[in-house]
Amino acid sequence: MVNLNRIIQAKRTVDGFICKTPFALAPRLSKITDTEVYLKKENLQITGAYKVRGAFNKIANLDEEAKKCGVVAASAGNHAQGVAISARHFGVKATIIMPEAAPLLxxxxxxxxxxxxxxxxxxxxxxxxxxxxxxxxxGATFVHPFDDEFVQAGQGTIALEMLDEVSDLDYLLVPVGGGGLISGVASCAKQVNPDIKVIGVSAKGAPAMFNSFKEKKQHNSTSVRTIADGIAVRDASPVTLAHILECVDDMVQVDDEEIANAILYLLEQQKIVVEGAGATPVAALLEHKFDFPKGAKIGAILSGGNIDVQMLNVIIEKGLIKSFRKMIINVTLIDKPGALMGLTDALRSAGANIVKIDYDRFSTKLSYGDAMITITLETKGKEHQDKVALALKNGGYEFTQEF
Structure with missing residues (x-):
């Protein structure tokens, strides 16, 4: 495990540069899980993610010659920004290699x-x-996002802050990709209080570390595919795996649908914007991925908030459809004056609010003289959508609904 003294020293190093992010009770989440859930909001960190802690600690500990030669990092985004802002602070040149599909943000x-x-x-x-x-x-220094003792110690400072505010936590829920965050956090937690249960949460589309933990040996993946780009790591690190096997009590997986639901839940119910990786602990809670006793005190790390706006829009739109607050219907009408008015009158009678209408008379799937109407409606739940469907049927309209 990562030595506690290194983590304490890292805290002294990063204090004054990083934010001490809020660690606050989430009342609604606590109520539905029958526990006390506290959220560590690293999405509010100066770069929008926890990665700056480890990056700053690493660069701060470079000798002057290494600083002159610059640093290089590989990152899907959050580690990149952590290295960039830390390097700028110390006057060090930084070059970041990012995957071609990295979010524009x-x-x-x-x-x-x-x-x-x-x-x-x-x-x-x-x-x-x-x-x-x-x-x-x-001739530059490579700043590894997780296989580095200074980086891991920097990430472990999160646990120090959490336990300083709520010393009697029963569980810690930590996102897992390469394993640097959980290596530092679990090492710190177990040395401060060995009774704390540390649960890692990984994305089902990036299963390397989860499979390695379960099999107790390194198990790499052939590919990764997940909306949680911050933890989309293909290969398991033997360095962080060793820390995880020593300090972590269990690991669970959440799929993209569950992650998206958690992002939307946090946005609506907690007024918090998080990225896919940051939402994984909440997804594990909402989906009951592990057993916890009634009244347990649970600390969940929201590791980052740098979500691409387009991805967030997709999640919101799909979420509205799944929760029956948006309804998309397709109706074929005879293309003549007044036909559309009759359809909208039927929708009005059901109290549905029309937000968008698309009118297509050129599709080869249509008979001559017909038009396909696609209407997007705001609705108030499943019962309201059933009422809309009944109004359409009573009006003699055949329709299909998009899900």
Whole structure:
């Protein structure tokens, strides 16, 4: 495990530069889980994610010669911004290698912090391989996102802050990708209070560390696919796996649907914007992925909030449809004056609010003289949608509904 003294020293190093983010009770989440849930809001960190803690601690501990030669990092985004802002603080040149599919928000954010960004590879692991070669060729120090004792110690400062505010936590829920965050957090927690249960939460679409934990040996994946890009790591690290096997009590998985639901829940019920990785602990709670006793005190780390706006829009739109607050219907009408008015009158009688109408008379699937009407409605739940469906049937309209 990561030595507690290193984590304490890391806290002294990062204090004054990073934010001490809120660690607050989530009343609604506590009520539905019958526990006390406290959220560590690292989405409010200065770069929007916890990664700056480890990056700053690593660069702070470089000697002057290494600082002159610059640093290189590979990242899907959050580590990139952490390295960039830390390097700028110390006057060190930073070059960041990011996957080609990295969210635009994270790419732009990294450049804005003064780093040079090079896009390479389809995922983190391919970007990582390129970054290692680049660092060697340019004589720069490679700042690893998780396989580094200074980085892990920096991430462990989160646990110090959490336990300083709520000393009697029963469980810690931690997102897991490469394992740097949980290595530092679990090491700290177990040395402060061995009775705390540490639960890792990984994305089902990036199963390497989960499978490695269950099999007690390194188990890499052939590919990754998840909306939780911050933990989309293909290969399991033997370094962090060793810490996890020593300090972590259990690991669970959540799929993209569950992650999306958790993002939407946090947005609506907690007024918190998080990215996919940051939502995984809440997804595990909402989906009861592990057993916890009534009244247990649970600390969940919301690791980051740098979600792409387009992805957030997709999650919101799908969430509205799944929760019966948006209804999309397709109706074929005879294309003549007044036909659309009759349809909208039927919808009005059901109290449905029309927000969008698309009118297609050119599709080859239609008979001549027909038009396909696609209408998006605001509704108030399943009972309201049933009322809309009945009004359409009573009006003689045949329709299909999109889900």
């Amino acid at each position: 994270k790419v732009a954010g990294t450049k804005a912090l003064g780093a040079e960004v090079i896009l390479s590879g389809n995922n983190f692991d391919e970007a990582y391989e390129f970054a290692l070669k680049y660092a060697k060729e340019h």
